[in-house]
Amino acid sequence: MSDNLPTLRESLEAHGLLAKKSFGQHFLLDLNVTRKIVRYAGPFEGRAVIEVGPGPGGLTRALLEADAGPVVLVEKDPRFIPLLSELDDGSGRLKIVEGDALKVKEADLVEGPAHLVSNLPYNVGTALLIKWLTGPWTPCALTLMFQKEVAERVVAGPGDEAYGRLAVISQAVCTARIVMHLPAAAFTPPPKVASAVVHLVPHAERPDAGTLKRLERVTAAAFGQRRKMLRSSLKQLGGATLCDEAGIEPDARAEVIDLAGFLRLADALEAREAKA
Structure with a gap:
């Protein structure tokens, strides 16, 4: 230059x-x-x-x-x-x-x-x-x-x-x-x-496109009503049942769930939708 x-x-x-x-x-x-x-x-x-x-x-x-x-x-x-x-x-x-x-x-x-x-x-x-x-x-x-x-x-x-x-x-x-x-x-x-x-x-290994889309859906619902418990904010995706399947406390709020927890929720959503 x-x-x-x-x-x-x-x-x-x-x-x-x-x-x-x-x-x-x-x-x-x-x-x-x-x-x-x-x-x-x-x-x-x-x-x-x-x-x-x-x-x-x-x-x-x-x-x-x-x-x-x-x-x-x-x-x-x-x-x-x-x-x-x-x-x-x-x-x-x-x-x-x-x-x-x-x-x-x-x-x-x-x-x-x-x-x-x-x-x-x-x-x-x-x-x-x-x-x-x-x-x-x-x-x-x-x-x-x-x-x-x-x-x-x-x-x-x-x-x-x-x-x-x-x-x-x-x-x-x-x-x-x-x-x-x-x-x-x-x-x-x-x-x-x-x-x-x-x-x-x-990261050398990253979630696939499908997992990322489900992660976007889960986080949109969870943080869209961040003051509510996950059993309520995730109601349209499975609510307390989805949380139980992911090993997440349904009475917890989004702000305390770590990345691993949200990835488990995305995987649980995939499993639920595969059965539907």
Whole structure:
């Protein structure tokens, strides 16, 4: 990547670009911060990286400086395509895809193992994470920035206030930890909330697609009425009987059930439905 590039702020001004609230855009313009995020995400050892919502390209610049192979950008906002194109040094290493990350097929964008590294748009961050956790394509690792509240929901454990569906599904598929916190002042324009970066590494063995779908159903019911006992919140799926079959106390509430317990509930649901 050229050392003669204008600063991110200069690039935004030159193209007359402002963040769009409708796209949940908040720009991270400090290259020292983006380089630190990329260090947490690596090493890449020449593997491809997909970045969603690159905006002005702060993370992109750091990725191009690192040991990543092809860097594939998925940008929904067409205003940023010319600006991002200025980062292309002609080597073929940078690929820019204009599209909606919720709809693209990642396996069509890269060959072989790949990483995901993104400062996710706030309004679709959770939906994108669920897509990557439960979909057919599995990255080597995911290093993703969320609102702090969402990040805490990803890594929470039983009994934590933030513990819920997102924690169970994330941890069924990956190990997850928060590696970095960022204040609102780090962004332009500053959001109303702080942010955090989560690093997720998929388990060598993960639940199959059917188990994940049942896990989503069980957790949706259990946490949808989290103050109720499981005998009540899971009533439509089997209630107390389902709990007994999974070795779970029917009078317990969702917030105290660990990942293993929810997986047993998903397996018990499969067995019940197989008999039906």
